[in-house]
Amino acid sequence: MPAPGAPRFRRGDEPSVAVVGGGIAGLAAATLLAERGARVTLYEKDDALGGRLSGHRTVLADGSPVTMTRGFHAFFRQYYNLRGLLRRTDPALARLVPLPDYPLRHSGGLTDSFARVPRTPPLSALGFVALSPTFGWRDLAAMDPLAALPLLDVRVPEVYERFDGVGATAFLESVRFPEAAHHLAFEVFSRSFFADPRRLSAAELLLMFHIYFLGSSEGLLFDVPAEPFPQALWEPLAAYVESLGADIRPGTPVHRIAPRDGGGAHVHTATGAHRHDAVVLALDTEGLRHTVAASPGLGTAPWRDGIAALRTAPPFLVSRLWLDRPVRADRPGFLGTSGYDGLDNISVLERYEGEAARWAARTGGSVVELHAYAVDPGAEHKEVQERLIDRLHRVYPETRDARVVDSRHEWRSDCPLFEAGTYPLRPAVRTPHPWLALAGDAIRCDLPVALMERAATTGFLAANALLADRGVRGQVLWTVPRRGRSRALRALAAARRA
Structure with missing residues (x-):
């Protein structure tokens, strides 16, 4: 049955929405809001769109x-x-x-490949073991099977509740994961977060394992x-969003957000204060911290403290x-x-x-x-x-x-740091203000997504939240399953939890 809500805003009822930040998250929010008829203004401090995937x-x-x-x-x-x-x-x-492949090479001479690894769980994980020169059956037998069981049934957000306080390296050591495979396979996941694996939350590592091995059939290809990114991705998307009536303003940093009585806010830029009915802050970590710190009327003290605690x-x-x-x-x-x-x-x-x-x-x-x-x-x-x-x-x-x-x-130096123990401090898409939503890969999302996909997903979630509050239908989102796909492996992991 169709999702609840009107398909788009009625003529004359279109809210004015400011999207602050023109990276993946901001572009996702702006696209959906403009498609539903909102009057969107996208503010981007740089001269090009795309955020960390921009170009010049x-x-x-x-x-x-x-x-x-x-x-x-x-x-x-x-x-x-x-x-x-x-x-x-x-x-x-x-x-x-x-x-065609995702080859991984260690200085010791070993090379892993994912080209021939099966893509259907659990054969994907078993196939990697069978084909990998860095992770053989002897290594598998040496692992601690009980400690490794959480890999078999990753659930979101429970994985954060159980493993966010543990570092990624410490978790791998606890399961006696072979060092060579640790350096190749799992260090790749850690480095994808631009982080030292000793500081990265083990929950993020387990989530990545779930996404690529046991939660999907697409594998690691x-x-x-x-x-280049501008020509292939963002210039066509910007033209599409503008064709829907959006106003895209590159080279326009937002200095602060001032809430208005009755809802909405004034968005302050170098050209003055711009009135909007709703706002999406789709900024990188430092940009979000700076904007909230410069906007004393935003949020509650605990919410502001959580944002101030974010690190790059x-x-x-x-x-x-x-x-x-x-x-x-x-x-x-x-x-x-x-x-x-x-x-x-x-x-x-x-x-x-x-x-x-x-x-x-x-x-x-x-x-x-x-x-x-x-x-x-x-x-x-x-x-x-x-x-x-x-x-x-x-x-x-x-x-x-x-x-x-x-x-x-x-x-x-503008990527979020998902340090062990910090998940409870991460801000969510919804905020203390019904007219304000957050988006970006640093934002807490209780779905099995990461990196660029987390940015896009939270952008759509922010738009969905603002639309739902106004009786307009949002967009259906897709993810890998929120728990392991294999019933047998889930049963093993459940027995361990019990």
Whole structure:
């Protein structure tokens, strides 16, 4: 039966809604609200949309115009709501291209692959054990089966209640998880949060295991945009939202939010105070903390304290190198790495991105990207950059003789830190004000979603909350199951809980 509520606002009853933040969460909220007829104004402090997936044009030393972005991001097939957002302008998702594998290489010489791992639970987890050179049956037998049972039936939000107070590394040690597989398979999950696994909440680690192994049939293979983020994703989506009547204002930071008597707020920017009936704050961690601190009329003391307690993950580096000769033809588009002194992955962009492929074809070179997550905040930037390039030479020796035509190094520190024990402090989508909602990957969401999918899902949830309060139908959201899919494995885990 259809969802309750009117399909859209009646003419003359359309509320004015401010969406503050033009990343994935803000774009999801703005899209749904505009589709339902709300008068949406999207405020974005930067000149480009996309948040941590934005990009800007630059010109290389050889005169080539290119787009520099924050680097490689995997669009996993379990990102149902993010993909639904992108389908607004790309119904077939033709602007995403699949990568054939997710290889992971350790400095000790071992390499894992997910290309041949079965995708149907529980065969997905068992298949990884059977095919992995870093995780054999002997390792499986050495594990503590009772301590490992929670992996078999992850439930949200119960997983946070049970394991948020434990660090990811401590949990793996408690189940006697083999060290080599720890470095490869599970460190990848930890690093996806831009965090040191010793500080990351074990609940987030277990959730990722559920999403990719035992809660879905899509596995760990993924797609990537066929062109830089602005051209492939955000410029088409912005045009679509504007066609619905939304007003998108890039380069417009919001200084504070002042509640109005009777509901709604004044959104203060450099051009003055703008009156809105409702507001969605879809900001990164530091942006949310700053905006709430500058808006003394918002929320209650406990709510404000929770937001003030949010922290960002350590800095990360994206180094992109335009080389005058190609890397070997058999190098994958993406390679996860471990044990290389901070080098977390290597991408060869011309394998999948059109702009890079055109530059490589014209020059005979390669476009290579290096990532380093959770960098020591006190580290000297130039030293880290040089070390990553040295490790690239170790992993791909043919790059030693390549001349760097040009390079760009992007340092950022704006990802949320999901430290052990902090889940109860995370703010939820709904707030003490019925006219105010929060969205973003730092926002608490009692659904099995993470990373970019959490951003998109909370964006839609924020819009749904504002719509429901006004009698308008929201959007149905999809996730992997909220508990393990295998009845037998659930029974084992339940016996352990009992």
